[in-house]
Structures are given as structure tokens and as C-alpha cells.
Amino acid sequence: MEGLDEIISEFLVESYESLDRLDRDLLALEDAPEDRARLGSIFRTVHTIKGTSGFLALSKLEKVAHVGENLLVPLRDGELNLNNEIADGLLGMVDAIRSILSQVEASGTEGDEDYLELISRLEQLRHSPIAVPQVESAPDADEPVIADVPASPAKKASAPDSKNGESANASAAVNDQTSGSATASTAKKRRSPSSKTPSRNAPKKSSRKTTNTPAPSEVLTDPVALALPACDHANDPAVAAVLSEADTHRVPVPVNAPSVPQAMLPTADPAAAETGADRGPSLADSSVRIDVALLDKLMNLVGELVLSRNQILQFAQNSDDPAIAATSQRLNLITTELQAGVMKTRMQPIRNAWAKLPRVVRDLSNSCGKQVEVQMEGAETELDKTILEAIKDPLTHIVRNSVDHGIESPEVRVAAGKPEEGTLWLRAYHEGGQVNIEIADDGGGINLERVRNKAIEKGLITQEQAAAMSDREAVQLILLPGFSTAAKVTNVSGRGVGMDVVKTNVEKIGGTLEIQSVFGQGTTLRIRIPLTLAIIPALIVTTDGDRYAIPQVSLLELVRLEGEQAKKQIEYVHGAPVYRLRGKLLPLVYLSKALGTSGQRSAGHSEGQHSALNLDFMVARSRHLAWKGRLRNFLDGRETMNVDEAVSPKACSLGKWLYAEGLQQFGHLPKVHQLEKAHAEMHATVGKVFQKHSQGDMEAAEQLAKEVESLSHRTVALLDDLKETAEGTDAVNIVVLRANDRQYGLVVDKVNDSAEIVVKPLSRQLKGLSEYAGTTIMGDGTVALILDVMGVAVAAGLSAEHRDQIHTAGLRDTGRSSQGTQTLLVVDLGDSRRFALPTSMVARLEKVAVDTVELTDGHEVIQYRGEIMPIVRLANIFGGTDSGDPESSELQIIVYSEQDFSCGFAVNRIVDIVETELNLQKSEGRHNEYLLGTTVIQNRVTDVLNLCSLARN
């Protein structure tokens, strides 16, 4: 079976299913011969089998199906009425097909049988409008008997008392049916010797030949072919009659004939069953078709199970019982495996999406007069069914583009020294939890000059921008909307939609699209998509007491501005808040405003948290001071105090607040524990004061009261401190997001965590809300909304007009423009030489431990965010003394990143960040290729580095 062609095995599975359906349909048809719809369905099924077998060069199968189809035509058109003989003939055809299929499955060939008799019988049936009982006339003695056995009791049973006997009747029918078949199979055995009698008619003979084939394997695979012909065609209508009888009584009996003999066979022929055991199940048995809705339901249930598991695990952690711990661990393991298993059921090989591409390529290349060979690698790579569906169209489009625009005509190729036949590679592979799909051709590649010119012509970029653009950036231009027709740059005319639509579609499912092209050598498009959409990584944030999930694919980075910094760094452009993110203006969207929840808390938070916080601190502070006043009065003898109350740290108002809420609310801050300690100590000292006081030792009491005073000061100071820290946690959290081509910062109250979430669609009542992409259930069982990054931006009024601004702005920034002010990062390489670099080129500043630096092939690298990043010590290039601080165990790294490539530059020290008018002068050093120029910063001559060229080298 392993050696079977994929297509054939798929055809087999499908055909077995169709055959089962044919059996059912034919049987049902006998009951209602006028059922045109059913006839049509039968016709189509047979037609499909015929067509496919023709395609697969299974000529016998095709022949058999063909005559069957011919017979069905007059039936369908009403020129012929179905009778027993015709039904027999058709069922005989079904059996013949089944037996050929099992031959194909077992040996890969159609076998020796030629089914000529069946074919001629079917032909005959077609030409005898009132079917002559030609077949019946065959002088076979057992035939009518067997035919009668199952049919008559069933009829009898149902006749006398249809109401009472309904179920009994039905089961009787089933019994009859089985016994009928049993008789059939046994009968066959007995009759075997006589079967050589020439009087036997066509189907019997042909099928018997199959029966007599010594291969036991076949016997098992195709019990129907065995059982049915043996007891002759007359058995079929009998079974049919019984079954339809059962059917009318609405008993859930499997209405397909084959199942019964199949079940019967092992008892009828144990030897065959035994031999069959080591053969393994047939193809049809080893796969099941399942409704996707059922899978989704299972998926949901598993999601629920995961939640319950999480809760159980939490309980188990608090329990001391080792049995519970062990059980919950097992539960944990099994649930995880179950989840993975159910996830896998949704997975399909990418082959399914690729299947029609060779055809597309063939048709298209023929029509353009090109020769293209398609090569597939990694067709087994699996991904989620929904994603598979979603990438079908983009893939087709890209492939068409490649053939149409990429691969040249044979003459051009030969002239360019390439083989006449172009090659199109389709590759798929897993990498880092994502699926990579590459569509590569060895065609002409993209002429970047023409792309640039076209973009300028279309007004998408300016002349300067074009000049400043690297090749890498220029290639991406073809993904811009409005560039679709500009695909003419390569040749022929643009077809259908533009690449921007492809890009949008890929991004819709959380993927990215990337182009690499070498002019004259070919183009590679790489699509990276997540494995599944059903479970996605997301960032959980809180705003106004509600939690929201943000899909991680749109997340660029998180920025946190604390206290004062927050107020200063958020600026306003005509009322619109912006933040300078490494020199670029990042429009800000306040989630609470975008969703219109500002100020209103979700249920359970009637007051703004901030004001509640203030209130708590102020009240606690003033009460504490008041209480201290009372203590003074007590010592002066002006007031009495409840000793127990004064001594207990939990009884005073500060204590009450601290133990009821404070510790809980601010438990994560170390200050609150210091406060608690100081407060308890103070009360303990108060206890001593009372003790001395009651003993009359006033002096000692006063002494201790002074101690109380200092402890009280400490308590109040800590309380104030805590207040400040607590308010500090109210800093501005900016979630930098990417929506299509723009970036914006989403301001949220709190960034909680990242989590894998199960995405559930919005109910239809909420479908209209573009702010949300779906819903999910959080670990604690509450529902959270998943934000639609694009929708939130639109809701917040970031209009789509800026769409490309960021893109082009980005290009401008990385360019070598020397006008206007720029923010520069000033670094020191150790030998008093200063270097500066535009902050726009800096992705990130990192400090890494020196011992994390590893060596590969003589180069220094570090593991950075799951990838290997090369480290370049700038001092080595520019001749500084790197070992400025040999004691330092940390390396200051400037991370430069471009598309999927990052590079780290090690410097000695970050000196400053300055904003300055850049007046660059060409530098004349031997390293000037790495320098943008030289300028004066803070009265010192400073070389401005070009990280782009440094990184590339």
C-alpha cells in the first residue's frame, strides 16, 4: 500500500465511499424507481468514477463504469424503468468496480478479469426497454430459493400486524438479511464445484472467478464480491427488499448491503479472516471523514478541559496530599497530549493547497509559450485547514505571477544561457512554530531600476527616496497598493489583482510576505504563516478593569513611561497625542477612549482606582497621626486607652487597612512588607510603653515612647514611599502595534502577560463591531475580547490616509539625508574617539553578559530572542581599545535590524543621546564606506556611523 501513488490511494478511499453510497442509492431506488434526484446522484457518482479511472489509466474500471453509465442514461431520462434485472446489473457493476478497486489496492493492477460478460449484460439491459427476464431464465436451481428466503419472511412479518410488530419486524428483517447472506456465503462454498456449469450467467461467472482466485487477501477485502454473486444476483433484490422494509420502519439499520456480509464473513470463513489479520485494514478502513464542525466542537471541549485542568493544578499546588499531586500531574500530561492530538486533526498537508498548481502552471505556460517545470518540496508539511484554505488564492496568484512575469520565454532563456525549461519551486517547511512557504523561480528576476522608476512615476516615492532606497527596500515596493499594474516591469501584462492583495490576504491570517530577487537569476517569495489560527499567542492587557487580548503578530514592542517621564514625553500635535519612539513620531491611541470606556469601570470597580489609592493612603496616614496623638494624651494622663487594642498591630486603622487590603493590593512591592514590619514593631513597643506605664516607671515609658515616635516616623515615611511607588505603577504603558503599514501606540492601563489563547468567533450580534477580532476564554474562565488592531485604529480615528506615510518615512529615516535635526546616539569606543549614529537605525540597546557571547567560525555571536545574532565589536574595526573596562562583565550592544536580519554592535559606552542639526562632512578615512560623514557634536568631532553598510559587511 505504501508504494501506491497518493492520487490513487485518495481515489480508492473516495471510490469506496461512493460505492457504499451507490449501494444505498440503488437499493433505495428500487423502492422508489421514479426518484429522479437519486438517479441523477447515482449517475454522477458512476460518471465520476469513470472519469477518474480514465484519468488514472485504469481502463477496465473505466470500461465497466462506462457501460454502467450508458445504462443509467436512459434510466435517468425516463426512457427505461428500473426493474430487478437492471438493478441487479447495476449492483453487479458496483461489485465489479469494488473488486477491481481491491485488486488495485492489493497489487496496483486491475487484475486479469475482463468482466466481458457483465459488460455485455449491461449492454443488453440497455437495449431491452422492458427488461426481459433473461437472467432469471438461467437454469440455476438454488437461485429462486435463496432469493425467496430473506424476502418472504420479512414481508410476512410486516403484513399481519404492522403496529405491534414494528420493531420485532425490523429486527426480524435484519436477521433474515444476515442469515440470507450467511446462507449465501455458505451456499457459495457448497456450490463451488458446480459453478463451472456453463449455464451460469455473466455476472455470476465473472464474480465467481474472483471468488475462486486463491488470494485470501482479496477475499477479505471484498466480501461483497464473494457473497453476492455466489448466491447470485437474485440475492441482491432480496436483501434490498428486506432492507427497504427495514428502512420504512425507520430502524437505524445500516442500509448498505456490504456491511452485512463483511460482518458475516469471519464466521463463514475463519481461515480467510486469519490470513486477513496480518494484512492490516484496507485504505477505506484506515481513514474516516469527519465533519469540521465536529472537530471544532472537540476543540472547544478540549479548551474547556484545559481550563479545568489549570484550576485543578492550582488546587493541587495548595494541597499536601501527594496522591492529588500525582493525579493532577497525570491529568496535566494527558490533557496536553489530547490537546495536541485534537489540534493535529485539523492539520492537513500543504499538498492539498498545491494540488492544482501544476495544472495552473501548465495551462498558463502553454498559453504564453513557455516551458515550466514545477518542483515541490515538503508537500507533507502540515498546517491548519483554515489557513490552508486562506492561502490557496494567494499561492495561485503568486505562481501565476512567476510563470507570467518571472520565467522568460525559451528563446530568452537560451540567450541568457539558461536551460529552455524554466523551473518553479514550491517549498514548505516548519521553522520556529511557523510554516514557511517559498515560491521560487529561475526567471528574469525583478528589474529594480524599473521598479524604482515606476514607483516615482506613480508618485509613490520621490526621486530622493528612490535613490536612498536599498535594493531590499525597493523590491518591497511591488507590494504597495497601486503598484499592481506596474508588474509590467518584467514583461507581458499584469493579470488580475496586484501583489498588495496577496500581501493583505497573507497578513490577514497573521502571516508575512517577503520578496528576494536577483535580477536575471530569479525571484523568491517567502510566506511565513502561523501553524494554526485556532490558538494564537496574544498579549493580555487591562484597561478600565477589563482584560483584552492583542494578537502577538501585530505586536512590535512595549514601551513603559514612568511618572514624570510620561507627562513630558507624550506630546500633542493639534490635540492628537504622539510619542517619539527613537526619533519617529508614533501616534498614540488610548484604548479606553477608543472603546469609549474612559472613566467607567467594569462591574465591581465603582471608583477610579487611582483616586481610591490616594484616599486609602491619606486616610491611613491621618488616622495614624491621630492615633499617635491619643497615645501622647494617654501618657500625659489626659485620656485612657484600650491596652489590647493599642498593642495589636491589626486593631488600629492603619493596621486594619494594611491587613485587609494593603498587603493584598501592594503585596508585590517590597516596601509594603517593610511598612508592615515597622508598624508591628511600633505596636510592640507601644505594648512595652503600657507595661512600664502600668508599673509606674514613667521614665522608662517616656523613653520607650520616644522609640515609638521614631518608629512612627519610619512608618509614615514608608507609607508615603509606598504611595509614591504605588502611583508610579500607574505609569503609561504603550503597546506598539502594527496595523497594515502603519504603526501606532496603544495606551493601556496595564500589560498583564502573554498567553496562548483559543480564538472563538464573535456572535452574530457583535459581528458588526470592527474593534474586535473575536473572543476567548481566559485561564480563570472569564471571557475576554480579542482586539482587532486595525479596527481599533480606525475607531480611534487614525485614518487610512497615513497608510504609507510610515513606510516612506521609514525609508527617509534610514536614508542618508543630511537636512533637519536628527537624534543621534553618541558612543565611545574606548580611545577618546567619539562616534554617533542616527537613533532611527538603532532597533534596541541591550546589555549582555560577556560570557553569553559564543563563537562560531571565528565570529562572535549571541543568542538573541531565539535567534543567533552576530556581534561586531566596533572598536576592532575603527581601532579603538575595546578593553576599556576589562572588569565589566557586561557588553553594551547596539542592535541593528533590517527585515529578518539583526546584527549587534558592541561599543564601550553609550555617552549620550543628542538632537542636533546634522552638517555632515565627507570623511576621508580608510573606513569611510562605513561612515555617513563627520560632524561636530558637543564641541567634539564625531564620526557618524552608517550601520546599514556595517551590518552588510
Added chain:
Amino acid sequence: MNEEPRSPAGQQHQYCTFYVNNLFLGISVQQVQEVIRYQEMTRVPRAPASIRGLINLRGQIVTAIDLRCWLGMPERDSQELPMNVIVRDGSNAVSLLVDRIGDVIEVDESLFEPPPSTVEAGLRGLIEGAYKLPDGLLLLLDTERALDECDTRSSQTARAAG
């Protein structure tokens, strides 16, 4: 939804009844999946006012529609917690928030009458009719309509917001 065709008098229908403000309402038991106590829910900002939030019903996310709001009645007292009548909406489920649950009652088809024309136009569109019971009127809620309307209202809100 799966409303049986109205046949001659004498046919019995079962209704799940509940109270919203001063109204005694009913929906066919066949539409009701279950009735549950008040649940914590997640509000949906920007959604129409009648959509109170989302409930996690054993892993199924259910949209809760407040019938008071939807029928244009005053909000219920914050102390009073509504009950959830979970009705099926295709393959999904929707919760109708009501004040109080009544019995499941069986009423005779002959007692049915289309909504009287004096009923306020807004409400009239939302009820299919009334059963004249001995101790008052049972108004039959048009749930299909309720769910559809929420649908369109939400898209309108979205459009207005966008």
C-alpha cells in the same frame, strides 16, 4: 424559529415564561436551551446598549441581551440580579436577561391573538401576540426578531463609530 404551524383550536403549546418589568412574557420551550442564574459577564464596549456582555457557558461564549433595555424599559435596580434565559440561535446561544423566571405553562392555541393595535408600536414589533390567560396576558416574544434586531443595531453602531 421552530415554531409549529398554527393549527386549529385545541392545539397545546408549551411556553417558558418570565417577567420583565411589568410584562409577563413567554417563548416556546423548544427555543430555550436552559435557564441559569446571574453570571459574571464581560462587557463589550461599543456594543449596542442592550448587549450587556459575554458569558462563558461551559466553554461556549454567550451574548447576553438585556430585555429591559431592549424593550425600552427602565433599568433594573442594581441590587436585583437578572436571570439568564439561554435560547438557541442557530449553532450559537444567546442569553436573554430577565427579571424573574415563571413556570413552563401549556396554553391552548385558541387563546392566542395577534398583538392589539393599541400596544405601543415599538413593542408591537417585538411580540408575536398574546395569550389570554385567566389571570392576565402572556405576551409571546418574537425571539428571532430580537436576535436579528440586535444584529442590525450592532452593525449600525459600528458604522456610526467607524
